[in-house]
Amino acid sequence: MAANKVFPRGVPREQNARLTVGFVLVQRFTLCAFANFVDVLRLAADEGDRSRPIQCRWKVIAPDLRPITASCGVSVQPHEVFASPRLFDYIVVVGGLIDETDTRDEKVEAFLQQAAEAGVPLVGLCTGTFILHRAGLMEGYRGCVSWFHHLDFLSQFDGLKPVSDQIFVVDRDRLTCSGGTSTAHLAAFLVDRHIGKAQSTKSLNIMMISGAEDGGAPQPGLTLDFRTKDPLVRKALLLMQQNLDAPLSVLDVARHLEVGKRCLERHFRDALGTSPLSAFIEMRLLHARHMLENTDKSIAMIAAESGFCDSSHLSRMFRRRYASTPQGFRASALGRSA
Incomplete structure (x- = not known):
């Protein structure tokens, strides 16, 4: 020591x-x-x-x-x-x-x-x-x-x-x-x-910090599951990451980065093979999945923090992506960790 x-x-x-x-x-x-x-x-x-x-x-x-x-x-x-x-x-x-x-x-x-x-x-x-x-x-x-x-x-x-x-x-x-x-x-x-x-x-x-966390505790954010060296796409992804609970439109993202909407879409298509909108939805679903696995927050709260209109909207999008409801996914995750 x-x-x-x-x-x-x-x-x-x-x-x-x-x-x-x-x-x-x-x-x-x-x-x-x-x-x-x-x-x-x-x-x-x-x-x-x-x-x-x-x-x-x-x-x-x-x-x-x-x-x-x-x-x-x-x-x-x-x-x-x-x-x-x-x-x-x-x-x-x-x-x-x-x-x-x-x-x-x-x-x-x-x-x-x-x-x-x-x-x-x-x-x-x-x-x-x-x-x-x-x-x-x-x-x-x-x-x-x-x-x-x-x-x-x-x-x-x-x-x-x-x-x-x-x-x-x-x-x-x-x-x-x-x-x-x-x-x-x-x-x-x-x-x-x-x-x-x-x-x-x-x-x-x-310091008003509730309890010590060990090193393995998850970061209060997500690693971006998108791999690209395109600087414009990376900036767009980070901007999206910072606005998960209040999603920006693709046009707003493009304006913030001072490029045209079509230019941004072309960069996403060339770098990731997808659209900015699809990437943003994927990111928000990843965030929702992360909270389902690592927190006891309600489905409604997770939906709000992931930028979905309500729990029904989250459930529809989640089922489409993961072939499971948020409730079912959480139950399976709890079973795996038991």
Whole structure:
């Protein structure tokens, strides 16, 4: 276990801390991913709820002390420059905007490689998984990414298949997470491992997060079951994904992407062999199926969240696609898991 590592002479450890974390924030990092993770540590660290870093300690580390700007515009001042990665039990890389992952930082990559060579576990939050892959540190490991970035990963790392249907993955000394509130669950997992379940539960309760989820919990979204490198089609699919409960017309999608309706239809036909409308209906049915399998929501609620007029509309479309009613599909799924 990482907390029991023996540190060489000349590398001081934080007194009494049972869990120490070094955060590496990339430019345009996702503030939500960082804040959720660090707040779990903060709330678990103090015996008196005064935010004192007693049982957990953390620092933001960087190649230099210049402020690092999040994607929302908030800047964070690093505590110190890179030193020995063995000062920490974990090095956590917080990624951000997908366009920024293409810009490689040699100093960051060198530090992460140094940490890996020293046996310090590496954690990738949000697109931090991309950064670890780009640094050559995920070979032979399973890596988790958000369903939102599934196709981005496939396009950047040929032949590699990410895990994008669960909230985080722990594979030996690589821990990767889809981002958002799932980073709180990964942090709680580490607090539970190193400090105790009571502290991890306390943190989540104070943050109004109902119970710890294990890594296998499904992401609150779907991986897109459409494979294409056509950038226009990918943008359209992501726009559809973000509007499942209030479906846009094909014309609205085309207008949003600043192309003609016929142009969009031609791209879908060439890339996927189907129409934008058919792809959108398929996506909404996949979302409904996912909720039938993984939640106890009513059929009416699932219909509303999947963009269908009512439960009857969902049932007609579902039966046409899967040769089963939503109720029958749920019953079969429960039987398989029993």
